[in-house]
Amino acid sequence: MPATKMKSILVIHGPNLNRLGRREPEIYGRHTLADIDAELVQAGNALGVDVQTFQSNHEGELVDRIQQAAEEVDGLIINPAAYTHTSVALRDALLMLDIPVIEVHLSNIYRREAFRHHSMTAPAATGQIAGLGKNGYLLALEALVRMATDAP
Ligand code: CA2
Numbered sequence: 428m429p430a431t432k433m434k435s436i437l438v439i440h441g442p443n444l445n446r447l448g449r450r451e452p453e454i455y456g457r458h459t460l461a462d463i464d465a466e467l468v469q470a471g472n473a474l475g476v477d478v479q480t481f482q483s484n485h486e487g488e489l490v491d492r493i494q495q496a497a498e499e500v501d502g503l504i505i506n507p508a509a510y511t512h513t514s515v516a517l518r519d520a521l522l523m524l525d526i527p528v529i530e531v532h533l534s535n536i537y538r539r540e541a542f543r544h545h546s547m548t549a550p551a552a553t554g555q556i557a558g559l560g561k562n563g564y565l566l567a568l569e570a571l572v573r574m575a576t577d578a579p
Pocket of ligand 1 (some may be wrong): 448451456508532533534536
């Protein structure tokens with residue numbers, strides 16, 4: 428792939444995703460968060476991009492990390508988990524960023540309960556991927572790199 432301006436990407440995971448792989452594998456898959464993060468770092472290496480990851484169960488910590496991202500990284504991938512559906516604070520923090528943001532959901536939120544159909548955060552994102560399991564994160568990573576790559 429030609430040179431990319433995307434040098435550094437942050438992946439943020441919201442509440443309860445630290446428990447992945449332990450419950451409800453039929454919805455969220457059998458991979459742990461550590462598996463997913465390791466795969467993202469490896470994929471980043473192959474694409475020539477530094478990948479950092481962060482998980483928190485606390486809304487304020489997620490806001491703090493998003494604010495920090497503005498200074499530190501060229502792109503953001505975020506699965507806000509349950510805060511997707513409730514958080515004006517995360518939406519406002521994402522709206523302050525000048526970098527591309529991709530919202531990822533492991534499950535297809537649109538074929539689940541009605542309260543999951545609305546995302547507070549999606550309007551603040553460049554795009555959204557839902558329902559593709561851990562591949563959604565990998566596709567988001569590739570998309571961010573492609574978006575910042577000069578066409579040959
Ligand atoms: O599909 C997704 O990625 C979600 O963001 C996951 C959230 C859910 O509230 C969203 O509606 C969709 C829930 C994450 C809970 O993580 C678990 C981890 C292990 C076992 C059970 C849940």
